[in-house]
Amino acid sequence: MSVRDLIPWGRNNGNQVPSLLRDNDRDPFLSLHREVNRLFDDVFRGFGSGLPSLSGASSFGGGWPSVEISDNEKEIKVTAEVPGLEEKDIEVLLNDGVLTLKGEKRSETENKDRQFSERYYGWFERRIPLGIEVKDDQVDARFKNGVLTVTLPKTEKAQSQVKRIAIKS
The missing domain is CATH 2.60.40.790 (Immunoglobulin-like)
Structure with a gap:
């Protein structure tokens, strides 16, 4: 086994363009869905006060009180x-x-x-x-x-x- 076999792209064809995307990430609707979820997560992470936490830790966030x-x-x-x-x-x-x-x-x-x-x-x-x-x-x-x-x-x-x-x- 060579080091080239450990690289996740280009194993089958040496001239293949490297692709860091998984096969299911090529769906534009799935990408849009993930991006919208990320935006909502970023917005609600900023509130941190009274929103319930799904992590099971403190429901008030790290900086409360x-x-x-x-x-x-x-x-x-x-x-x-x-x-x-x-x-x-x-x-x-x-x-x-x-x-x-x-x-x-x-x-x-x-x-x-x-x-x-x-x-x-x-x-x-x-x-x-x-x-x-x-x-x-x-x-x-x-x-x-x-x-x-x-x-x-x-x-x-x-x-x-x-x-x-x-x-x-």
């Missing part, structure tokens, strides 16, 4: 937007310098007059590496109007490790 992280000399503040959830639906964990936000959303809508019922379940988990030491016993988490705010006070050692670097031109 949206978080805002602010860092000053004394503390780190993490704010997460979790509309539609209640305090009991959210869990906040701090382990080995990683803040974890976990939760589950359950929603059921039923309209017996129109014979309509819809159920929506989904879970999320966001892990945020802090990269510095925090005072574990003084971490504060508050939830109000669909916004979770976690305040993580820095240790004195972490506060003193911040060094200002001069910018040279």
Whole structure:
């Protein structure tokens, strides 16, 4: 067997033009169908918020909930937007310098007059590496109007490790 036998095109005839298309890809309607499906997938991938996921992972997409992280000399503040959830639906964990936000959303809508019922379940988990030491016993988490705010006070050692670097031109 030669190396030429391993090439998927041109095995039978050495003068054959290489074709990377499979036989079923030559159908123009099948190509159009695949292209339209790809366009719809690209459009709906951008929404990522409330559309159910068929992958079995988080129904909210990889970036849910949206978080805002602010860092000053004394503390780190993490704010997460979790509309539609209640305090009991959210869990906040701090382990080995990683803040974890976990939760589950359950929603059921039923309209017996129109014979309509819809159920929506989904879970999320966001892990945020802090990269510095925090005072574990003084971490504060508050939830109000669909916004979770976690305040993580820095240790004195972490506060003193911040060094200002001069910018040279």
